[in-house]
Amino acid sequence: MKCGTVAIIGRPSSGKSTMVNTIVEMPVSITAKTPQTTRNAIRGIYTEPRGQLIFTDTPGYHLNDQTLNIRLQKIAVAALKETDMILYMVDSTRVPGKEELAIVEILQKAKRPIICCLNKCDVAKSDKIEIARDFINEQLPYSKVLEASAKKDEGIDDILIALFAIAPEGELLYPPDSYTDQPVEFRISEIIRGNTISLVSQELPHAIYVEVSDLESKEENNEIWVRAFIIVERESQKGIIVGKGGANIKKIRVSSFKAIKPIFPGKKLQLDLRVKAQPKWRKNTILLDKLLT
Ligand SMILES: Nc1nc2c(ncn2[C@@H]2O[C@H](COP(=O)(O)OP(=O)(O)OP(=O)(O)O)[C@@H](O)[C@H]2O)c(=O)[nH]1
Ligand SMILES: [Mg+2]
Structure with a gap:
């Protein structure tokens, strides 16, 4: 093997x-x-x-x-x-x-x-x-x-x-049904970041990161509840993500929902997506670190 x-x-x-x-x-x-x-x-x-x-x-x-x-x-x-x-x-x-x-x-x-x-x-x-x-x-x-x-x-x-x-000879390092080793929060945040970039790449090419703040499994309702923030550098950039009458954030939510759903087969998914600006005191170094971690 x-x-x-x-x-x-x-x-x-x-x-x-x-x-x-x-x-x-x-x-x-x-x-x-x-x-x-x-x-x-x-x-x-x-x-x-x-x-x-x-x-x-x-x-x-x-x-x-x-x-x-x-x-x-x-x-x-x-x-x-x-x-x-x-x-x-x-x-x-x-x-x-x-x-x-x-x-x-x-x-x-x-x-x-x-x-x-x-x-x-x-x-x-x-x-x-x-x-x-x-x-x-x-x-x-x-x-x-x-x-x-x-x-x-x-x-x-x-x-x-x-x-x-x-390839060298060797035993499998991961179980045969695994396809990634990224933690689920990271995968969700990347899906949302990808959908956000595709929509607003012209206006905000790099100054975006996504933070999954809550991920809860509600066994009694067979439900997964996710809250995530799309974080931009400046207050003025929030409007670009939200779009006219919320049109952009709605599109990002719909496309992200579709992509996140298969991660939780058979579960109902609730996705609460919000936009916020990076607080002033966390700017610069922290933003860069977040972009890369
Ligand atoms: N026509 C064509 N487009 C491709 C092909 N492979 C990738 N693309 C497109 O090229 C663009 C960049 O693809 P990515 O897979 O994101 O490229 P990447 O090398 O990972 O880019 P970075 O992460 O920015 O370094 C996307 O729009 C893809 O759809 C291909 O074989 N044919
Ligand atoms: Mg790439």
Whole structure:
């Protein structure tokens, strides 16, 4: 039996989180059009007769020295130290540039087997795919290069074959029916954050975090009761989340409800969603910490 850990690395928006969700067949990691969506190392667990692969989705690696970005880079680099294998996601609609070279340098130093996925092949032009392939062949000649579309679930079987081929022998680390090890409060907060970002990404790209303040299981009513706060930096930003006549918060609630419900099969779900501004005294450092924990 095989059991191995796989760190998923790549530029922002290359499709890392989409890939982990497609493989695990559950939305364990939120995805969005806006870069820097993933803020933590998120685990997705895939088990089948060949064995188990434990994926760690990481924040997109981006060359920029802002504090937030440096911390996101550190999370990605730390994941490389603990992993058996690397799944390197390349957005084949974009020509590799300085940023891709910076990632390649880190991967060369990591000294782990690499499977490179040329992603977004459903939309990438063939000449762009070839440019990406040549780049990888030149920079990482020992890595296997495979074309795929994480979004359309194409080419994933070959990626799994390649990963299992290099995975170490070992017993399962997680029970076969588990697909993530994130605590349930974290998963709920990420679902709400994802739905919020998708709706207001233009206006408030990064200054949002979500806190689940209560999670109660009411056995007598077979009910789960959740209260969560969408927290913004400034009072003035609350209106953007709430929307005209509450239209935005309603949409966020409906879409989040749908995504949270399957976490509690057979239970009635009550979701109380509110918006609040970060109190002044907690701003700056605390907000940044919250964004990343
Ligand atoms: N057409 C196409 N779009 C894709 C594919 N994979 C991902 N996307 C889209 O690309 C965008 C970014 O996807 P994510 O999975 O959030 O990317 P990420 O690499 O996790 O991004 P960060 O967390 O910000 O680093 C989303 O709009 C996805 O729907 C693909 O194979 N084909
Ligand atoms: Mg992501």
